Amino acid sequence: MSDATEKAAIVGVYEHPSRRAPQKHPFALQMECVTAALDDAGLALSDVDGLCVASSDWAEGGGVTSVTEFAEYAGITPTYFNSTDVGGCSYIVHAGQAAAAIAAGLAEVVVISYASAPRWWPLTTPSFDPFVLPAGPGQFELPYGPTIIATYGLFAQRHMHVYGTTPEQLAQVAVTFRAHAANNPDARFRDPISVDDVLASPMIASPLHKLDCCVVTDGGGAIVMTSRERARDCRKRPVHITGFGSAIARTGVSQIPKDLTTPAKISGAKAFADAGIAHDSIDVAEIYDAFTITPMLALEDLGFCGKGESGAFVEAGHLGIGGRLPTNTDGGGLSSNHPGKRGIFAMIEGVRQLRGEGPGVQVEDARTALVHGLGGTFCAAATAILAV
Template sequence: MAREFPSGVCSIVGAFESPRRKAPGIHPYQIHAEVIAGALADAGLTLADVDGFATTAIFPAEAGWQLSAVEVAEYVGIQPSWVCSTDIGGAAPLSHVGNAVAAIQAGLCEVVVVSYASAGRSWPLHATDFNTGQTGPGQFEVPYGMSTISAYALAAARHMHVYGTRPEQLAQVAVQSRANAHSNPHAMYRDLITVDDVLSSTMISSPLHKLDCCVVTDSGGAIVVTSRERAKDTRRGGPSVLGFGEAISHTQMNQMADLTTTCAEQAGRRAFASAGLKPADIRVAQLYDSFTITVILTLEALGFVPKGEAGAFISDGGISPEGRLPINTDGGGLSSNHSGRRGMYAIIEAVRQLRGESPGVQLASPEFCLVNGTGGWLSAVATLILGRDV
């Protein structure tokens, strides 16, 4: 039995990102409805065409709980024959795309909507940090007040210790993201910043300053996935899903085997293999940037630069629009939009980039775009490789 990902058999034919960044009093399900309508309109399809649905909505600010996918589908008015609610944190939307392609190839559905929405900024009810289970590995961290930021700070401190990565190199990631967001009319923050601005911003958890951390917004997004054959009948078609890979490793940081790398090594390897491509073939990427250290770890884990050399690569302009690998061309999670699961917005920006429609920095006719999502405390990764529809 073949176990290869069905490369190139499906396309993303609709994409829509909510322009909302601050939406007090707006329920996340309303945002779901808005972005699904927007993505279907982009594809020239209607709710009646949809027979597959994927979402994850169990975080407090996403307003769901048990059976969250069922509740969101009910609210929006979708009655799918195939449904997916895989939850691997910020990487979940990428996983949903991979699963949707497999389901379409298997004949379980034909048109899949993948949706996400969250009131990450305005949710009115108290919510603890997401990874606070007090049993299992959590018993070694919860009593000491471990948080998402301090977990990522541990990885940053270790990378700096082992490889000599400097705070200025971390800061340059944030500076470039803000430069990319400068022309994006919907970005949360557009004013240009400097390395000194990042290093002089409030220290949140050493070595991560405030501007090393992603923005916190309300927002949502949706995409439409269908077969290449059905894509011919949509309003404008869209990029092909060429490669996919995912991997999981741990929950709490005390179980992370190596703080200087992530399971993007495995997920990326699978995505490149299924697409028949190598890192050298990719000229633009949308990389999860919950924190500046996330980008450095991901560049190395995916094989774009050797281990320990991402800091120098960034200092030399490697991630700029003129560099070897421009990233996060809309401003990313560090400047444009991060309401909880940034993977959705990274996919949407990849689609826009390949269509020539980025609201931030549009590159000259890229052929491929890699998308990488990271979930949890560097716990789970999914990687997609999209190819321009020709």
């Protein structure tokens, strides 16, 4: 365990229950989450001296200086702040870096918060895909229409071609996470689905069907971190970040490795080395699932199965309760919520599982959780190992 992870703890979390919040500014959603997470920790806004926010994307309400905008909105003056934005895993990155800041004495109470309202926000239609700019390297890919969903479709198609993965195996991911969402009162979709239902849903970007794709919701969440010493006086049992790793790789679709290796291979190895534990010590996992192919690639690069073996791993039922690696216990982005950068919700659910507060399904006596997220089209990755 590194000095940073040894000295920091998560003491408060909150996920907004709304999946549709018409006419509510994202900062208002975010403020509700911050207040509730601080209450969960038994702390006040006046205790906060660190703030991590990355709300400059569409539907998130902020601009390029979103961390200062939200600090003003919240009425706080943090002396430690972080607005690193690498897409969906940004808030896992924030948690790892906040642990280092707390260990270094740069802050004592850090709030990590996020909210977005893509279901109604009036500024949600960019003239081009934000990941492929019409200048610089992006200009060479833009004519081929590499939207987010099309790019993930390419990943899935390649995985099927190289490793023999089947549409049924992809569909099993969605079926499993929907089963976990069934008991989550806040999940966007709770009705059970079958593999046949997934395959019968409309094709969006071959081979990905509608039910292979994440839901689109409004929502938000917040995490409160502090020192181990102060955590002893907080309201809830602290959850410790015992391992952390992050990495960035390529951006362009044309630069994707032929074997589909993602930066999770680096971030996961660093997190496990930092925590000093083996894969079979993980009781529960929360893995980013923007599409069904997303967690499958993560399972391989994180080392839970060999390259190209995630289809068989999923098909064997290992992601469900009772499996080797119960995953996305709240329903994940495929069934519960996905306002945009879903990494913060993976962190929140990891904490809830270790507290015994899982709103969907609860893994009994869970003591160690792996949280993993990606950014963009597997351009960045962050992995955290949590423990009580």
